[in-house]
Amino acid sequence: MQARVHEAISDLGYRPQNAARGMRGQTYTIGVMLSDLSNPFFPEIVEGITAELRETDYQVLLGPGGVEPDSQARITEAMIDRRMDGLILISPEIPRTQLDGTARTVPTVVIGRHGKSAHHDSVVDDDTTGAALIVDHLADLGHRRIAHIVHKESGRGRPTTMPHTVRAEGYRQAMRGRGLDDEITVVSTAYSEEGGYAGARELLSRPIRPTAIFAGADVAAIGVLKAIYEAGLTVPHDISVASYDNTTLAALDPISLTSVDQDGRLMGGNAARLLLERIERRRERSVFFSVTPTLVTRRSTAAPRSADR
Amino acid sequence: MQARVHEAISDLGYRPQNAARGMRGQTYTIGVMLSDLSNPFFPEIVEGITAELRETDYQVLLGPGGVEPDSQARITEAMIDRRMDGLILISPEIPRTQLDGTARTVPTVVIGRHGKSAHHDSVVDDDTTGAALIVDHLADLGHRRIAHIVHKESGRGRPTTMPHTVRAEGYRQAMRGRGLDDEITVVSTAYSEEGGYAGARELLSRPIRPTAIFAGADVAAIGVLKAIYEAGLTVPHDISVASYDNTTLAALDPISLTSVDQDGRLMGGNAARLLLERIERRRERSVFFSVTPTLVTRRSTAAPRSADR
DNA sequence: GCTTCGTGCTGAAACGTTTCATACCTAGTG
DNA sequence: CACTAGGTATGAAACGTTTCAGCACGAAGC
Numbered sequence: 001m002q003a004r005v006h007e008a009i010s011d012l013g014y015r016p017q018n019a020a021r022g023m024r025g026q027t028y029t030i031g032v033m034l035s036d037l038s039n040p041f042f043p044e045i046v047e048g049i050t051a052e053l054r055e056t057d058y059q060v061l062l063g064p065g066g067v068e069p070d071s072q073a074r075i076t077e078a079m080i081d082r083r084m085d086g087l088i089l090i091s092p093e094i095p096r097t098q099l100d101g102t103a104r105t106v107p108t109v110v111i112g113r114h115g116k117s118a119h120h121d122s123v124v125d126d127d128t129t130g131a132a133l134i135v136d137h138l139a140d141l142g143h144r145r146i147a148h149i150v151h152k153e154s155g156r157g158r159p160t161t162m163p164h165t166v167r168a169e170g171y172r173q174a175m176r177g178r179g180l181d182d183e184i185t186v187v188s189t190a191y192s193e194e195g196g197y198a199g200a201r202e203l204l205s206r207p208i209r210p211t212a213i214f215a216g217a218d219v220a221a222i223g224v225l226k227a228i229y230e231a232g233l234t235v236p237h238d239i240s241v242a243s244y245d246n247t248t249l250a251a252l253d254p255i256s257l258t259s260v261d262q263d264g265r266l267m268g269g270n271a272a273r274l275l276l277e278r279i280e281r282r283r284e285r286s287v288f289f290s291v292t293p294t295l296v297t298r299r300s301t302a303a304p305r306s307a308d309r
Numbered sequence: 310m311q312a313r314v315h316e317a318i319s320d321l322g323y324r325p326q327n328a329a330r331g332m333r334g335q336t337y338t339i340g341v342m343l344s345d346l347s348n349p350f351f352p353e354i355v356e357g358i359t360a361e362l363r364e365t366d367y368q369v370l371l372g373p374g375g376v377e378p379d380s381q382a383r384i385t386e387a388m389i390d391r392r393m394d395g396l397i398l399i400s401p402e403i404p405r406t407q408l409d410g411t412a413r414t415v416p417t418v419v420i421g422r423h424g425k426s427a428h429h430d431s432v433v434d435d436d437t438t439g440a441a442l443i444v445d446h447l448a449d450l451g452h453r454r455i456a457h458i459v460h461k462e463s464g465r466g467r468p469t470t471m472p473h474t475v476r477a478e479g480y481r482q483a484m485r486g487r488g489l490d491d492e493i494t495v496v497s498t499a500y501s502e503e504g505g506y507a508g509a510r511e512l513l514s515r516p517i518r519p520t521a522i523f524a525g526a527d528v529a530a531i532g533v534l535k536a537i538y539e540a541g542l543t544v545p546h547d548i549s550v551a552s553y554d555n556t557t558l559a560a561l562d563p564i565s566l567t568s569v570d571q572d573g574r575l576m577g578g579n580a581a582r583l584l585l586e587r588i589e590r591r592r593e594r595s596v597f598f599s600v601t602p603t604l605v606t607r608r609s610t611a612a613p614r615s616a617d618r
Numbered sequence: 619g620c621t622t623c624g625t626g627c628t629g630a631a632a633c634g635t636t637t638c639a640t641a642c643c644t645a646g647t648g
Numbered sequence: 649c650a651c652t653a654g655g656t657a658t659g660a661a662a663c664g665t666t667t668c669a670g671c672a673c674g675a676a677g678c
Contacts, residue, residue, distance in 0.1 A: 324663070325664080325665070326663090326664055326665080327665095328663090329663070329664035329665040329666090330664080330666075331665085332663095332664080332665065332666085333664095333665060333666040333667070334665075346674050347651090414663085444655050
């Protein structure tokens with residue numbers, strides 16, 4: 001019987017209209033909100049998601065959220081209006097209350113935000129450990145004046161849950177752990193090439209220069225490198241540079257950045273898995289999934305010049 | 310009266326369900342199919358699209374198509390099943406007949422493919438001119454042995470409409486235009502870092518090395534650079550490198566690639582505008598929109614060593 | 619007073635599915 | 649033979665919109 005039905009389906013070329021399905025049942029659509037397409041780390045997460053969902057009936061659609069909290073909220077609403085079965089939000093800069101609101105209306109998994117919630121699952125990288133990996137690596141090499149460039153908080157509210165804030169706090173903690181309390185230096189710009197450039201320019205103009213710069217993201221490190229070259233200095237001889245995300249950018253041979261790897265594919269895959277569990281009501285309690293980062297050392301870090309120790 | 314209705318809407322927090330709307334009218338959703346998120350050129354196009362649509366009622370949703378023609382077709386079908394009002398397909402590797410089929414079912418704009426169609430609009434870069442820009446630039450510098458690395462055709466069918474094929478043909482044409490018929494050298498690998506690396510390795514192993522390599526895409530040029538460094542050669546002293554797309558990658562200071570700029574934002578913006586015209590039935594005839602590329606010279610190209618002339 | 623017009627209101631059909639209830643048929647069991 | 653269980657057919661309601669027809673009302677023109 002089943003066989004005959006399937007035969008008829010393919011004979012007639014019948015395709016169910018998903019919009020109509022959605023009126024009563026599911027739409028078999030999963031929405032992924034991401035802020036910034038040009039950050040090469042996000043595609044890795046998306047790949048993890050699509051790989052996990054490939055064999056299922058679900059389709060993935062991406063919502064370009066943009067950097068503004070408002071436009072991120074708008075696209076999230078749009079996904080709900082389209083009756084998507086579940087949402088994955090990548091590093092949303094949306095206020096917590098609003099996030100909880102969405103999560104109550106539709107199964108949701110949040111990637112990147114550290115705040116736990118009873119209403120949605122979370123998949124994060126252990127940014128505290130990641131920051132410590134960098135600080136320890138640099139300190140082991142003999143560096144003391146290690147500066148950090150962080151992404152500036154745009155919204156108000158509890159900023160402590162955003163990945164960059166946790167990274168910065170992890171940096172401070174690790175510095176104290178190595179007895180470098182007095183050397184803690186944080187510059188707030190942005191996770192972008194321009195942000196890294198501006199941050200490095202400021203650091204290089206100070207009377208006592210850092211011997212190493214830890215940029216919170218690879219894209220920012222690119223700007224840092226530019227500023228260093230412009231100042232007539234070389235990496236890693238005059239100054240070491242390390243960053244976070246281990247994107248393809250960091251691996252590029254002419255750049256070769258020491259960077260923390262956070263396995264975006266694993267994060268994306270897990271987010272998708274958790275979301276399916278939620279959609280299919282196999283689980284009610286919320287889950288907090290933390291990925292342990294690893295350090296990938298490349299040619300951008302080395303021991304400081306003996307004069308600088 | 311209108312005012313009272315709107316007041317009630319916001320009082321009750323009413324949001325129309327798009328799925329239900331779609332049953333009779335429009336869904337106010339535009340689907341964008343893109344093959345490869347990690348190619349930094351595509352986000353530029355997407356930005357152009359979203360910017361053009363920002364002030365309208367339409368929402369953009371992205372469909373990750375993957376590199377396989379089959380998976381691209383699958384996500385395109387999925388978008389139609391969801392009753393999207395219109396589709397923008399970025400460099401689809403779908404057979405022409407299938408493409409025409411979709412275009413007949415739903416308003417469609419195709420970006421990148423050069424074949425004209427009566428059923429959909431096209432937005433392309435003038436790849437022939439673009440390739441000539443590179444060849445002329447290198448020939449003006451004094452190069453004669455200019456090799457080209459192209460993306461290998463995966464499917465069969467008429468491959469002449471894909472951008473990379475047009476670029477390669479433009480390269481051949483321009484070489485002949487400069488009287489360099491005998492120096493035409495094309496290696497087929499892929500538009501990816503690995504592809505560029507493999508292509509350059511092959512070129513460098515030949516008894517007579519080229520003095521310049523024109524990679525069909527920035528990502529491929531990255532691999533070319535890697536192969537050149539590994540061979541102990543320097544750019545541009547021993548060999549010049551140029552490519553296509555002028556992505557942020559090419560602009561990165563440590564890389565600094567001469568590259569052809571094809572204004573992705575303009576292409577995306579125009580695609581969106583054309584699609585709206587089609588959706589709102591303001592136009593029936595299909596349009597072919599061609600963007601003229603420009604050359605951005607950077608430090609990766611220079612005159613060949615006098616011994617190599 | 620009659621028609622015409624614009625405006626607002628009401629009701630119903632239609633879109634294509636899923637879900638549920640009901641009824642029917644067949645084979646197996648005691 | 650009566651009863652049960654499982655498979656199969658049929659029909660109807662529900663989901664939330666858009667679209668359209670019909671109706672009522674008051675204003676304006678004859």
